[in-house]
Each structure stands twice: as C-alpha cells, then as structure tokens.
Amino acid sequence: QVQLQESGPGLMKPSETLSLTCTVSGGSISSSYWSWIRQPPGKGLEWIGYISDTGSTNSNPSLKSRVTISGDTSKNQFSLKLRSVTAADTAFYYCAREDYDYSGGYFQHWGQGTLVTVSS
Amino acid sequence: QSVLTQPPSASGTPGQRVTISCSGSSSNIGSNTVNWYQQLPGTAPKLLIYSNNQRPSGVPDRFSGSKSGTSASLAISGLQSEDEADYYCTAWDDSLNGYYVFGTGTKVTVL
Numbered sequence: 006q007v008q009l010q011e012s013g014p015g016l017m018k019p020s021e022t023l024s025l026t027c028t029v030s031g032g033s034i035s036s037s038y039w040s041w042i043r044q045p046p047g048k049g050l051e052w053i054g055y056i057s058d059t060g061s062t063n064s065n066p067s068l069k070s071r072v073t074i075s076g077d078t079s080k081n082q083f084s085l086k087l088r089s090v091t092a093a094d095t096a097f098y099y100c101a102r103e104d105y106d107y108s109g110g111y112f113q114h115w116g117q118g119t120l121v122t123v124s125s
Numbered sequence: 126q127s128v129l130t131q132p133p134s135a136s137g138t139p140g141q142r143v144t145i146s147c148s149g150s151s152s153n154i155g156s157n158t159v160n161w162y163q164q165l166p167g168t169a170p171k172l173l174i175y176s177n178n179q180r181p182s183g184v185p186d187r188f189s190g191s192k193s194g195t196s197a198s199l200a201i202s203g204l205q206s207e208d209e210a211d212y213y214c215t216a217w218d219d220s221l222n223g224y225y226v227f228g229t230g231t232k233v234t235v236l
Contacts, residue, residue, distance in 0.1 A: 040225075049213065049227055049228070049229055049230045050162075050170065050213055050215075050227040050230070051227065052215075052224060052225035052226070052227065054224075063222055063223065063224065064224070065224050065225075066221050066222070066224060099169055099170075106175070106176055106179070108158045108176045108177075109157055109158035109160075109175075109176060109217060110217065111160040111172055111175035111176070112160070112162075112170070112172060113172045113175075113181060115169040115170060115171075116169065117168075117169055118169050
C-alpha cells in the first residue's frame with residue numbers, strides 16, 4: 006500500500022521560498038508520476054506540477070515561473086520549491102501519485118496534506 | 126487558464142438521486158478522460174471515478190460517471206448522509222505543455 010507524507014514549515018513570510026518534501030513508502034518514485042496539488046482554505050483544488058519516473062517535470066502555466074519540482078531516489082522523496090510566496094499561496098499542499106490505465110491518469114494515492122500559511 | 130465549471134451546490138434527501146455537471150472545453154474534457162474526487166471535511170480528496178466511468182475498488186456502485194463531448198456528470202443514486210461532501214471533477218488539458226485542470230467544486234448536502 007503506497008503511503009505519502011508531506012513535510013515542511015507551516016508558517017512563512019512573504020517573498021520567502023516555500024520548500025516541501027513528500028516521503029513515499031510502499032512504492033518507488035522511480036516508477037509512475039508524482040504530483041503536488043494545493044487547496045487554499047475553503048477553496049478549490051489546483052494542480053501545481055509533477056515529476057515523472059525519469060525525472061522530467063511539468064508544472065501549471067500559472068505557477069511555472071516560480072515552481073521547481075525535484076526528486077531524490079536515494080531517499081524515495083520528491084520536493085516542491087515555490088519562490089516569492091505571497092498570502093495567495095496560503096493553502097493545504099498535497100502530494101499524490103498519478104496512476105494510469107489505457108485511457109489516462111488519475112490520483113488514487115494522496116498524502117494527508119500540510120497547511121502552509123504565508124503571513125508577515 | 127482553463128478551469129472546469131461545476132454548480133456550487135447540490136442537495137437531496139436520503140434515497141434520492143443527485144447529479145453534478147462538469148463543463149469544460151475541447152482541450153480538456155473534449156480530448157481526455159474525466160476523474161471525480163470526493164472530499165470529506167478536513168480530509169484529502171479521495172478518487173471516486175476515473176476514466177470517465179470507472180469505479181476504484183471499494184467505491185459503492187451508487188456512484189457513476191459519464192462524459193459527452195466537452196461535459197461530464199457524476200450521479201449519486203440512493204443518496205446517503207455520508208455522501209455529504211465536496212466533489213471535484215478533473216481532466217488533463219492539452220494546451221501549452223499540458224496540465225491538469227480541476228472543477229470549481231460542488232458541495233453536496235443531504236437534507
């Protein structure tokens with residue numbers, strides 16, 4: 006059974022760089038695609054980006070200029086960096102594994118989420 | 126940037142059938158499969174329907190999905206109190222380099 010666990014600071018100041026790590030157990034990050042998804046409190050979901058099994062990355066056009074996603078196969082972890090945060094980046098941040106069938110991908114395995122608050 | 130449009134709310138009494146719509150465009154729903162997620166208060170989203178109409182193991186057959194053109198629907202038949210939650214549709218969008226778009230979300234209330 007795949008399990009994902011997010012970790013990182015809960016409180017940040019504007020203009021800082023948000024850094025989160027997702028630790029994966031029960032599966033290898035060298036297989037499948039691994040995504041970051043966020044949700045501002047009381048609002049909807051937004052896909053941030055993914056890192057693939059080969060280490061390639063892709064991110065939401067609205068965040069692309071500020072996002073870096075990387076992986077560490079030795080620790081079976083993948084990470085998110087979001088630069089120059091503002092209050093609008095306050096959200097629950099989830100990591101998730103993307104599974105596939107013949108027709109497309111879907112997120113069946115999610116972490117529990119971690120709340121990041123940006124405030125001066 | 127693309128987003129999928131859902132009604133903000135839906136409701137029904139126990140046992141009723143509730144349907145949630147999800148409207149997109151040719152670059153997302155029109156070209157790719159739709160997935161649905163259920164989010165109970167204070168928890169991570171849970172996969173409910175994938176590939177338009179497939180249920181993961183453990184999801185009751187009261188939940189069903191369909192897609193036609195650039196729209197999709199989620200139906201909950203035999204509504205139960207534990208179905209009170211937020212529901213989100215999502216699909217891959219082929220524009221730019223490609224990215225996932227989520228629906229605006231629908232709050233289902235069991236009266």
